Amino acid sequence: MGQMFTDSLVSAFFLIVGGDRELWSVVFLSLRCTFLACCGAALTGVPLAFLLVNHVFPGKRLVILVLNSLLALPTVVVGLFLYVLIARRGIFGPLDMLYSPTAITLGQMVLILPLIAMLSYTAFSRLDSRCRETALTLGASAWQANKTVLREARFAMVGAVCAAYGRGIAEVGVSMMLGGNIQGYTRTMTTAMALEYDKGAFTLSLGLGLVLLLVSFVLNIALGCFQGKLDP
């Protein structure tokens, strides 16, 4: 067993270094889908968190409660709900999104939106509430004051996006149920790994696993550099 693991690891290494076409197409699709999902979730989640921290409105506590509950949402549940919506006979069926990279992106966005929103909410809450007031008293307009608050919370925000990216790229349920694991079209790293494992082909599976680890490692390094640069 140990010998098999070592052999697979070495083969996986050469697969990565050798630029295996199939492997890299899967990797790029995964990176692209999760990147777009992160952008979408950040563009929605950050303003939502800002609204929750700075405004009082009916149902605010309920929104926070729901978002907190959604943090533990299983990926298959997201996949199932969205499947019902975008399947051919669903409300959004005419858009013909099922089994496409768009569906994977959408699913991952729904999955990581609560994470980005709640981590941003925590970041804004921890930020000195007088920060905005200081900006205002120094002559900032409301828009400039909001920008200042975002700037002050930027490190925590990048941390939130990195955490969300990690959750998005490592999930299987959404990609499998909404993407369908179609070779060369919707096959992502995790669905490919699951498939290769089922087939007993550990080499590609391990190679993809290594790339996943590498992505996580790079993300953490980037975060560390960002922290060092911006948090004097």
Added chain:
Amino acid sequence: MPPLYELRNLRRSFDGREVLHIDHLRVDEGELYALLGANGAGKSTLMRILAFLDSPSDGELFFRGELTQKRQEALHRQGVVFVPQFPVMFTGSLLYNVEYPMLLKNVPAAERKSRAMKLLDVVGLADLRKAPARHLSGGEAQRASIARALAAGAQVLFFDEPTANVDQRSTTEIIRLIRELWSSHGLTIGITTHNADIAGELCPRQIFLAGGRVVKRHILPGGRVAMPAKLSLSPSGRPCALLPPEALWGTEAAGRGAVLRGLSSVAAGVALRLSLTEGREEDTLLQDEESLALASALRLGDTLEVRVHGIHHSAREHDDGGVSF
């Protein structure tokens, strides 16, 4: 020329609880004044309203003769800077923080930097220009916030407890800076403090607040502070001067001397025996309508007894105005 601020029947409530009620108050351009009072007296609330960071619940606030409206707050805020007790420094260098107000106005980089350096020089922090602003000490942060306020083109400056969290040396420096800003730059400056000595030393005008109301205003020669003290009869019928809650600040940094000076302004020349009382008894006695009658009935040489915290202190005020314990 209209006054800088005029407040008429201004009220501020939080959750139905009224924390500020000013019948009438006028502040002129170029004044240096202190808002004095105990914690919860309404000093900071009033200051935040004057700095247009909060709005009154009711009443009228005139700014340069013009009745202010809520939607015009951003406009009025230009040139009015509020410096909180613990100034907020943005992440980045001290120089960035001083440049910040000029960045908002798109001042060209070279001009911005040179002006920020000059201002840092004025407050004596030029050497720390590259230091992370969030790591400054309390005194340095106060001075940095003065430079930043000047960079914002402040004409009216508010300081909330500017010396509350700094050492003696920094206190002296901050007082010097505030005085210089007032005398040389002609700014209108308001400070809140519960330190009567600092208010007396720095500000020609003191406004006393208690329970959200202006209780008494005195400008005494030589920086002496007139305290709003109320006198009452003790339950035993013996004369007893009670310190109202707003007088308790006198027992902190300013010491008992400030309290005594305050009492003596109510009943000048009276030799005092001072002790302190706390709790409900004090609140009850404070409502006593006889207090003013007793104050006017006191004569030179009478002895007063005051209880606070159950500890008896005795003191004597001399003919020259000094107090000995």
